[in-house]
Amino acid sequence: MSCTLESHRAELEELLSPVFACLDSEVLRIDSPEAIDRILSEDQNALLPIPAFTNSQMDGYAARSADLAAASLRSPISLPLGFTAAAGDRQIPLAEGTVSPVMTGAMIPLGADTVIPIEESGSGAFPELVRAGVGTPSGHAEFSAPSAEGRFIRPAGVDLETGALVAKAGTRLTPTMIAALVSSGLREVPVRRALKVAVCTTGDELSDGQCSQGQIPDSNSPMLAAWLRRYQVQVRTLQLPDDPQRFTLAIDALQEQVDLIVTVGGISAGAYEVVRQALSPLGGVFHHVAIQPGGPQGFAQLPKAAVLCFPGNPVSALLSAELFLAPLLRQLNALPEPLPRHYPLAADASSPEHKHQVRRALIRDGQVTILDPGSHLVHDLARADALVHIPVGVSQLAAGQSIETWSMNV
Incomplete structure (x- = not known):
């Protein structure tokens, strides 16, 4: 039986969609090396606002805009210095008629509603600064222009409010999404369990060590395992002999341990096509797809795992994975389709x-x-x-x- 590239893709989507839908969840720390590119299994809402508190966008002076309303080049206003607000300090109050030196990211002093960048002050540089609890501030800062309310101030929650949706279920944990989740107060997230795949190469000619006469190295196992790991798949590999009975016993045991079995080789029209011989009685479907290379293709649904059957030549095996499995894995992992x-x-x-x-x-x-x-x-x-x-x-x-x-x- 022959079919088109598109029809075989549709068959495999129908086969694998239920497998992907049944993957359960596990909880991971967001800073775990395993978190990158994993898929959230539940909506995640912010525990903290982003930013977590109202802070300064600039190094400069926190002030009341009303105190600088009359400032001009002809009539600059000089205000005494209060305590300094540095990043990481607790919030301090702004005393009436004073300005507080403030650093980028520091909490805006209570009572301040504007920030004047240091380069816009009269001296263009900070004098000696005093943080709360260290001493008594002294000195003045001069300003020759008003500063509007809210200027260079980042309000708490301006990016995201507490309780707001950070990411929906199905979102991929990119580096930037990890940053957003951490910034919103989340440290652990539920993610979809990684797909478990067994790659089973077949053929008595294969060797995973020293090759004797008539044997070749098994390049398909490491190649496909590496290819699958790019899609956040947990992979194990197994070499199986050209013996239908032993092959069937091995596959029967594997289906208890993995979600998907990928076989390589043993599906053509030869005399020792072990995969076809073993799976056809179990309902396996084998046909020729109108593609080159990789025409022989097959699949089966076992009681506890799906099986994809690729041809054995390395080029055919990899291109079969690229043509038929990659689109489904990209969809599973919320990855964009490649652009030509x-x-x-x-x-x-x-x-x-x-x-x-x-x-x-x-x-x-x-x-x-x-x-x-x-x-x-x-x-x-x-x-x-x-x-x-x-x-x-x-x-x-x-x-x-x-x-x-x-x-x-x-």
Whole structure:
């Protein structure tokens, strides 16, 4: 059975949506290394206003605007200094007819309603300052212009009031959102549990150590595990032999431990296609998708876990993940869809007209060079910095033609 890229994507969305919806919650400290990019499972409301208190936007003098209403260049007003308000100090009162030196971020003294930047004072610099409880202030500050009420003052709660919504359930914990949550008084937040995935590579030819004759290194396991971790997925890897009975026993045990099983290899038309042999009797669906590379695809729903079945060649395996799993993981993790960029082709290219071809490419000197389509070319996969989608119905592309590209390996 054959299907289109779009129809297979729809099948996998139907398969995985219930899995993603059933992920439960856990509570994390916001400063935990595990918090970055996690998804809130509940709405979060502010325990504190932002800013937490009314404070100064500038280094300068806190004053009553009425005391400076008549100030001018011809008739400057000189006011005695009160105690200094520094960042971290408790709020101090502003005595009648005085000004208080105030530092950026310090609480506005009680009774003050304006701040005059230090450079607008007569001297342009602070004299000797005295904080409350340290001594007795002395000296004066001179001003040659009025200062409007509220000037250079940041009112408490101007950004967010106590009790206001900081972030909705489903919000991703970006660095800036972490700052907003901490600023609003939150220290722990409920987040959606990370998706648990097992990557199962198949094939008696695979080795995770020294290769004997006829064997190759298992590059799919570390590649797909690293790829999945970019999406906040907890990953385990397992090599399974070309034995349907042992494969079935291993998968049956895995479904008790993970949400999703990704198999790699064993789904083509060969004689020892262990994944197809084991999962077909359990309701597994296997068909050919009109794409290149990565045409053979499959999936299954076990009682306690979903299964995605990718082909075994490394290029096909990674591009299957990019085409079919990445869009769903971006949606799960509130990540934006990648935006294509357009470049002219450096040389002519061809594509099978009846297939959606996905080619690796290099961006050099403002042009895109399309690489060989072979699904075994792991080094080409590693050096590529872009993907090019050539849709069904297009067989020839001409040099100089503008084409869409998507970044990869970034």
